Amino acid sequence: MGQFASFADFLAMGKHGLYVWLSYGIGLGIILYNVIAVILKKQQFFNEAKRRLRREQKL
């Protein structure tokens, strides 16, 4: 496995496993947060806009 003898070695990262995986976890977490936040914002806008449009059409 690349630079590592085994999968256990890969997870251990020498003695720095905690630091490395915590950093990559934070990186992934913040990337996903950005993606999810923008998707929610989009849904919220379209839900409201559709409701407004229906109300206008009724009048």
Next chain:
Amino acid sequence: MKIKFPLWFYQLASPKWFYDITGKLLPWFSSAALLLLTIGSVWGLMFAPPDYQQGNSFRIIYIHVPSAILAQSCYMLMAVAGAIGLIWKIKMAHIVAKSCAPIGASIAVMALATGAIWGKPTWGAWWVWDARLTAMLILFFLYLGVLALSSAFENEASGDKAAAVLALVGLVNIPIIKYSVEWWNTLHQPATFKVTQKPAMPAEMWIPLLIMVIGFYCFFAAVLMARARIETLEREKRSEWVKTVVENA
């Protein structure tokens, strides 16, 4: 004197044109980001050789350096867009500036957090009040200030202007971050990449880093476009073209 820009540059100022063109670009940037970030992470985590001094903790570089670069680029874009909005009263520029702030703040958190985690095994401390680290923390606070100001006013245009002025004043922090490692004695190591020099590390270490940097930029472009598109729809919701977009959604 009159400067002539290409046509697309003027078209960018049109909300509908911006919405249409970013709709076409968005899937490309999203796929590129996903591909590059996956390749870069696997390469950096598994195949790059360990550092001869730091061992495997050095692999944090593949998150830390791209996020630190991006946090600053995003700030510069936000300030420039704010200035364009202030000077030429272009509403799309303010939309872009406003969309930069939450993304930049989150990326600054990423740079600070991964830096702290990297500092612990390398320097023996999570945090030191060092010039580079403090300037980066100020960058994060500037993002928060811009975020707060842009939504603090009843009138949207006032919020846009106030946020743009703060972003421009805060621009002075960017060269301070860049040169902090040269002006002051610091624990922080100097720049990994310089345009004028060959990187001081072997290719199998810096190629994945370059891939990650480009991947982060693609990710930023995608999220920024997505955010700016929604902000555009919200601000233009009374126009006919937005009603058509909503009807067809």
